[in-house]
Amino acid sequence: MSHEIRTPMNAILGMTELTLLTQLDEEQQDYLETVKEAGQNLLAVIDDILDFSKIEARQLVLEHIDFNLKEILESTIKMLTIGASKKGLDLKWQICSDVPLVLKGDPARLKQIIINLVGNAIKFTPAGEITVEVKRSDMNNPGEPGRVSLLFFVQDTGIGIPRDKQQVIFESFSQADSSTTRRYGGTGLGLAICKQLVELMGGTILMKSTEGKGSVFYFTADFQPGDPQAAQFAGKGRFDRSPDRTIKYLAG
Ligand code: ADP
Numbered sequence: 001m002s003h004e005i006r007t008p009m010n011a012i013l014g015m016t017e018l019t020l021l022t023q024l025d026e027e028q029q030d031y032l033e034t035v036k037e038a039g040q041n042l043l044a045v046i047d048d049i050l051d052f053s054k055i056e057a058r059q060l061v062l063e064h065i066d067f068n069l070k071e072i073l074e075s076t077i078k079m080l081t082i083g084a085s086k087k088g089l090d091l092k093w094q095i096c097s098d099v100p101l102v103l104k105g106d107p108a109r110l111k112q113i114i115i116n117l118v119g120n121a122i123k124f125t126p127a128g129e130i131t132v133e134v135k136r137s138d139m140n141n142p143g144e145p146g147r148v149s150l151l152f153f154v155q156d157t158g159i160g161i162p163r164d165k166q167q168v169i170f171e172s173f174s175q176a177d178s179s180t181t182r183r184y185g186g187t188g189l190g191l192a193i194c195k196q197l198v199e200l201m202g203g204t205i206l207m208k209s210t211e212g213k214g215s216v217f218y219f220t221a222d223f224q225p226g227d228p229q230a231a232q233f234a235g236k237g238r239f240d241r242s243p244d245r246t247i248k249y250l251a252g
Contacts, residue, residue: 002050002054005046005050006043006046006047006050009039009042009043009046010043012035012039013036013039013040013043016032016035016036016039017036019032020032020033020036045187048187048189048190048193049187049189051112051193052172052189052192052193052196055193055196055197055200060196060197060200062105062106062109062200062201063105063106063107063108063109064104064105064106064224065104065105065106065107065230066102066103066104066226066227066228066230066231067102067103067104067105067107067226067231068101068102068103068226068231068232069095069099069100069101069102069103069134070095070101072107072110072111073093073095073114073132073134076111076114076115076118077091077093077118077132079115080115080118080119080122083119083122084122084130087122087125087126087127088127089122089125089127089128089129089130090128090129090130091118091122091129091130091132092129092130092131092132093131093132093133094131094132094133094134095133095134096133096134096135096136098135098136099134099135099136099150100148100225100226102225102226102227102228102231103148103223103224103225103226103231104223104224104225104226104227105201105221105222105223105224106201109197109200109201110201110221112193112194112197113152113194113197113198113219113221114132114152114154116190116191116193116194117154117194117217118130118132118154119190120190120191120217121154121155121156121158121215121217122156124156124158124159124215125156125157125158125159125214126158126159127157128156128157128158128214129156129157130154130155130156130157131153131154131155131156132152132153132154132155133152133153133155134150134151134152134153135150135151135153136148136149136150136151137149137150137151137220146224146225147222147223147224148222148223148224148225149202149203149220149221149222149223150220150221150222150223151218151219151220152218152219152220152221153216153217153218154216154217154218155214155215155216155217156214156215156216157213157214158214158215159211159212160209160210160211160212160213160214160215161176161207161209161211161215162176162177162211163211165177166207166209169188169191169207170191170192170194170195170205171192172188172189172192173187173188173189173192191205194219198219198220198221201221201222201223202220202221202222203219203220203221203222204219204220205217205218205219206218206219
């Protein structure tokens with residue numbers, strides 16, 4: 001099903017991109033840019049709905065591969081920095097020095113959670129900064145052999161979430177207030193997907209927020225120690241390590 005929906009959508013987007021490279025007058029260019037933007041938004045909504053249905057149907061199986069946490073976080077933040085800079089927001093990240101960087105787990109799904117949380121932080125923060133932090137978690141059975149439990153924080157200085165809405169935002173299709181979709185777009189599925197993915201990773205997601213001051217979303221997730229050689233091989237060519245990055249790696 002996912003293939004049947006995504007393939008024509010990607011064809012529409014691809015052909016729009018190609019047409020944009022041809023000789024067009026200003027009006028045509030403008031119309032096509034709108035088609036492209038609407039297509040990209042629709043694809044994001046389709047992806048959310050497909051993911052959500054897959055999780056609901058208990059058909060989403062996590063991968064179990066070796067990866068380097070620093071590379072994953074670095075490439076994810078780098079991608080998100082573009083959106084943050086457009087709004088004049090500072091996006092910082094740090095991995096505490098006691099966190100093992102080579103892990104075994106599902107890096108693509110971890111990335112998806114971080115993109116959702118940081119994407120929301122950017123969307124709902126008019127000024128200030130967003131910080132992503134990773135620590136070792138001692139919340140579940142510290143020191144259990146063969147398990148690395150991590151704690152991720154995504155903090156912003158944004159609009160915050162009213163106290164009475166803080167519980168419902170993790171439910172599917174829910175947004176903090178009815179004007180949110182009008183002002184910021186979105187489906188209200190992002191956090192429901194994050195919650196389900198975090199739970200599949202053996203963790204919990206929580207948040208604290210003060211209206212007008214900002215929010216912090218934090219989650220735990222379990223991994224296993226990874227094989228450095230396999231992680232290096234898995235990462236080869238997949239992550240862009242351009243030196244002009246505007247993000248900071250602060251690990252001790
Ligand atoms: P979407 O962003 O697509 O609406 P989400 O499930 O990701 O859906 O978020 C649900 C709602 O939670 C948002 O519509 C918004 O009202 C609120 N929200 C999420 N993250 C933040 C944040 N960092 N700051 C303020 N509100 C947030």
